[in-house]
Amino acid sequence: MSKLKMLSKINIRDNIIRYFSFSTLIILLIFFSSQHVNFLGTANLRTLLSDSAPLLIMAAGMTSVLLLGSIDLSMGSVCSVANVITVMIINQFAPRGASPGLAAIIALVASIAFGAASGLLLGTVHVKFKVPSFIASLGFMSMWQSAALLITPAPVSIARVMRDSVEWYRVVFGVAGLPLILAMGWVAVVFAFQKKLALGRAIYAIGGNERAARIAGLSVDRTKITVFAVNGVCAALGGFFLAAKLRSSAPTVGDPFTLLIVASVALGGTSLIGGRGGVLGTVLGVFTVAVIENGMNFIGVDPYWQSIVFGLFILAAVAISIDRSARGLVVK
Amino acid sequence: MSGQTVGANCVRPNTIQNERKLIFSAKDIHKHYGATHALKGAGIDIREGEIIGLVGENGAGKSTLLKIIIGAEEPSSGSLTMHGKLYSPRNPMDANRAGVGMVFQEQSLIVSLTVGQNLFFGHEREFSKFRVINWKKLYKEAASALADVGAGGINPRKKVSDLNFATRQMIEIAKVINVTKGASGEKCLILLDEPTSVLSEHETRNLFEQMKKIAAKGHAVVFVSHRLDEVLEITDRVYVYKDGEGVGDLLTPEATESKLYEMMVGRTASGEYYQVNRQREAQEEIMLEVKDLGLSGVFKHVSFQLRRGEILGVCGVVGSGKEELCEVICGDEKPTSGEMYIKGKKVVFSSPAHGLREKVIMIPKERLAQGIIRTLSIEDNIAISSLKILSRNKFVTVKSVRKQALEWISRLRIKTRGPRELLMRLSGGNQQKVVFSRALASKCDILVLNHPTRGVDVGAKEEIYTLIRGMVTEGKAVILLGDTLDECIGMSSRVIVMKDGLVTGEFAAPPDGKPGQVDVVSLMM
Numbered sequence: 001m002s003k004l005k006m007l008s009k010i011n012i013r014d015n016i017i018r019y020f021s022f023s024t025l026i027i028l029l030i031f032f033s034s035q036h037v038n039f040l041g042t043a044n045l046r047t048l049l050s051d052s053a054p055l056l057i058m059a060a061g062m063t064s065v066l067l068l069g070s071i072d073l074s075m076g077s078v079c080s081v082a083n084v085i086t087v088m089i090i091n092q093f094a095p096r097g098a099s100p101g102l103a104a105i106i107a108l109v110a111s112i113a114f115g116a117a118s119g120l121l122l123g124t125v126h127v128k129f130k131v132p133s134f135i136a137s138l139g140f141m142s143m144w145q146s147a148a149l150l151i152t153p154a155p156v157s158i159a160r161v162m163r164d165s166v167e168w169y170r171v172v173f174g175v176a177g178l179p180l181i182l183a184m185g186w187v188a189v190v191f192a193f194q195k196k197l198a199l200g201r202a203i204y205a206i207g208g209n210e211r212a213a214r215i216a217g218l219s220v221d222r223t224k225i226t227v228f229a230v231n232g233v234c235a236a237l238g239g240f241f242l243a244a245k246l247r248s249s250a251p252t253v254g255d256p257f258t259l260l261i262v263a264s265v266a267l268g269g270t271s272l273i274g275g276r277g278g279v280l281g282t283v284l285g286v287f288t289v290a291v292i293e294n295g296m297n298f299i300g301v302d303p304y305w306q307s308i309v310f311g312l313f314i315l316a317a318v319a320i321s322i323d324r325s326a327r328g329l330v331v332k
Numbered sequence: 333m334s335g336q337t338v339g340a341n342c343v344r345p346n347t348i349q350n351e352r353k354l355i356f357s358a359k360d361i362h363k364h365y366g367a368t369h370a371l372k373g374a375g376i377d378i379r380e381g382e383i384i385g386l387v388g389e390n391g392a393g394k395s396t397l398l399k400i401i402i403g404a405e406e407p408s409s410g411s412l413t414m415h416g417k418l419y420s421p422r423n424p425m426d427a428n429r430a431g432v433g434m435v436f437q438e439q440s441l442i443v444s445l446t447v448g449q450n451l452f453f454g455h456e457r458e459f460s461k462f463r464v465i466n467w468k469k470l471y472k473e474a475a476s477a478l479a480d481v482g483a484g485g486i487n488p489r490k491k492v493s494d495l496n497f498a499t500r501q502m503i504e505i506a507k508v509i510n511v512t513k514g515a516s517g518e519k520c521l522i523l524l525d526e527p528t529s530v531l532s533e534h535e536t537r538n539l540f541e542q543m544k545k546i547a548a549k550g551h552a553v554v555f556v557s558h559r560l561d562e563v564l565e566i567t568d569r570v571y572v573y574k575d576g577e578g579v580g581d582l583l584t585p586e587a588t589e590s591k592l593y594e595m596m597v598g599r600t601a602s603g604e605y606y607q608v609n610r611q612r613e614a615q616e617e618i619m620l621e622v623k624d625l626g627l628s629g630v631f632k633h634v635s636f637q638l639r640r641g642e643i644l645g646v647c648g649v650v651g652s653g654k655e656e657l658c659e660v661i662c663g664d665e666k667p668t669s670g671e672m673y674i675k676g677k678k679v680v681f682s683s684p685a686h687g688l689r690e691k692v693i694m695i696p697k698e699r700l701a702q703g704i705i706r707t708l709s710i711e712d713n714i715a716i717s718s719l720k721i722l723s724r725n726k727f728v729t730v731k732s733v734r735k736q737a738l739e740w741i742s743r744l745r746i747k748t749r750g751p752r753e754l755l756m757r758l759s760g761g762n763q764q765k766v767v768f769s770r771a772l773a774s775k776c777d778i779l780v781l782n783h784p785t786r787g788v789d790v791g792a793k794e795e796i797y798t799l800i801r802g803m804v805t806e807g808k809a810v811i812l813l814g815d816t817l818d819e820c821i822g823m824s825s826r827v828i829v830m831k832d833g834l835v836t837g838e839f840a841a842p843p844d845g846k847p848g849q850v851d852v853v854s855l856m857m
Contacts, residue, residue, distance in 0.1 A: 195730075196727050196728060196729070197726055197727060197728070198719035198720065198722075198723045198726055198727075198728050199726070201712065201715070201716070201719060201728060202716070202719070204705075204707065204708060204712065205705050205708060205712070205716045207707070208705035208706060208707035208708050209701075209702075209704070209705040209706065209707075211701060211702050212696070212701075212702050212703055212704060212705050213705065213716065214664070214683070214684055214685075215662070215664060215684050215694060215696050215702050215703075216684070216688075216693075216716045216717045216770060217684045217685050217687065217688030217693060217716075217717050217774065218685060218716055218717075218719075219683070219685040220683075220685075221683075271707075275705070275706075275707035275708075276707050
């Protein structure tokens with residue numbers, strides 16, 4: 001009897017997690033459209049969807065990290081560095097009259113290389129020196145924040161002649177812009193990585209019980225380092241997208257994203273202690289965050305209040321989803 | 333720790349045994365852990381001034397009984413009395429207040445605190461005024477408590493983490509004696525669970541002096557040890573436990589080591605139970621050879637050969653080094669000395685993943701902590717050791733994972749609603765079958781089975797024996813750590829015995845000439 005009760009309790013919690021972001025999303029959409037008639041208009045919907053592309057890419061990466069039971073707080077600052085590198089490289093080509101498309105591709109490759117290297121380094125420090133990912137990524141966050149400021153201390157616009165290198169960001173098909181389509185494509189790649197690749201399946205096993213995964217013969221260290229490297233690439237892509245969106249770079253552009261990323265993944269139902277969740281939930285989480293952000297701007301909520309709302313949302317999402325029934329659960 | 337002799341010459345003639353007042357008594361104690369029946373109607377009587385020995389194999393129920401007496405576990409049924417009154421401690425502090433103290437097998441000191449803080453842990457209020465602790469007073473008392481047990485040399489302001497295990501043990505003992513001494517004017521009961529396993533010869537002598545001193549004051553001591561010579565030396569009376577039941581008690585002067593061995597070993601199950609008729613002679617090919625293998629501080633000089641089709645049993649008590657030997661063989665720990673050869677090729681495993689590539693895999697002892705992954709389904713749990721086999725160009729399809737799972741579910745008759753069910757929802761026996769499926773699906777041919785039947789019911793046990801017999805018939809080689817000695821001998825074709833990190837003996841175990849349990853046990857303890 002008590003076992004049955006326990007099982008039904010698990011089921012209820014699973015369902016709350018599964019439908020939490022979905023129901024939140026619906027409620028928010030109803031709420032904001034009742035506040036303002038144009039909220040669900042084509043123009044705003046288009047902005048909302050395009051704006052969520054960088055967040056979607058980065059949150060997809062963070063999903064794998066949180067599935068491991070780790071965290072990467074350096075994502076925002078890796079995004080900032082990639083952002084300034086992108087604009088710096090594109091502008092380097094301006095006086096030489098190079099093709100804007102080529103410049104964009106070179107900038108993209110450089111950003112990805114940086115992101116992968118950063119993630120690889122972070123993963124190695126975390127795994128080989130046994131530094132908790134929370135602390136290790138905090139250290140990297142601090143370093144990359146400085147690095148971004150050292151590369152370009154102030155915001156830099158993309159030179160007028162090179163504008164074409166980022167115009168792809170404004171291509172639109174109906175309400176869905178090209179950035180969103182690309183981001184969804186990237187989500188599909190991450191989904192395949194998590195569910196279809198042998199390495200991705202190891203992520204779930206390690207997040208669920210690292211000790212058992214090791215004994216069963218999974219390469220725990222290699223999997224973790226790979227996940228951090230992929231996550232670095234996601235952060236760098238986010239920085240590249242932001243450069244295209246803003247047509248400029250800013251050395252602190254990624255900073256507020258760290259919170260938004262964690263909020264999206266948590267709202268999407270991925271367990272912060274690892275093992276449960278997935279990138280499809282994260283898509284919902286990202287749209288929930290995007291709707292909250294956009295909606296608050298739309299009805300004119302003071303920007304300084306917005307972080308308070310996000311903070312509360314994270315706390316609520318995690319408090320609802322965590323499994324407190326496990327015996328000997330230690331939360332550090 | 334000077335050898336004090338106070339009370340050493342105290343004589344406790346057995347003739348007056350029954351005239352002594354009963355301190356503690358337990359009757360018909362049962363304890364269930366899930367499917368496991370750990371205590372089946374255990375009982376014990378302890379009188380004033382007695383030193384009681386408690387002996388038995390691992391899993392005989394000694395530790396469970398002690399945990400119940402100290403209040404760390406609740407009995408499923410049965411009654412305890414202390415000083416003639418009903419006694420039902422809810423936690424060790426409760427027990428302390430009633431005059432019962434215990435030195436736990438696992439060290440219970442908090443290593444980041446000082447000796448003095450540990451001694452009076454939970455009793456700080458006795459040294460406090462307005463919730464401010466008078467540290468000077470506490471440390472002074474701590475010094476005198478340590479001197480009381482002949483450990484006056486220990487500085488109570490030192491951090492426990494800076495001290496060696498023997499010293500820590502003395503602190504534990506001082507703590508227990510002090511706590512219970514202060515508890516009541518009545519006589520106390522001190523429980524010592526394997527206190528000498530980390531002590532040197534000299535420190536053991538010292539401990540015995542303390543025990544005699546305590547007994548001379550009318551307190552009672554319960555002494556649990558795998559070292560029978562010590563039990564025979566220090567105790568007045570010995571209780572023997574087996575399979576969760578007391579099989580009798582006898583006055584120490586009437587006991588001998590061989591008599592105790594005989595009482596301790598379990599009932600020998602019929603050869604049929606372990607399907608001995610299916611036991612085959614090992615083939616020629618040497619699958620695994622270890623030479624002079626060692627892990628610093630745990631075991632050393634371990635050498636053996638494992639042949640195709642052979643089950644090699646490893647016997648020993650907890651702490652003999654057999655568990656760690658398994659970890660080294662599967663690649664979880666790196667050996668600090670010696671060599672390993674797989675089919676003649678020298679290997680140095682960097683991780684269990686490396687071991688898996690060389691077709692070695694372990695089924696771990698702690699199923700919940702190391703075996704199953706709670707968040708994954710049955711099919712995913714089975715697949716994690718065979719991802720390489722299942723994958724094509726690094727891609728694994730859900731279809732192949734499910735197909736494999738369905739195959740093992742039917743072959744091992746796993747009771748489940750389907751391969752996508754969460755593993756944690758199955759019974760212990762079925763969970764273990766999933767862990768076996770994982771190991772078998774990995775196509776490894778050297779399997780280290782660390783207590784494969786732990787915590788599974790009788791029916792599932794039988795099926796697991798069938799499975800192991802089938803594995804070796806197919807040409808795999810198995811290293812087996814049995815859940816009981818009988819199982820280990822019954823299943824194995826050869827048995828090695830370990831004690832204190834060394835191999836103390838080896839027995840051939842052909843179907844018609846299994847070694848006796850008493851012979852094996854005598855090399856284990």
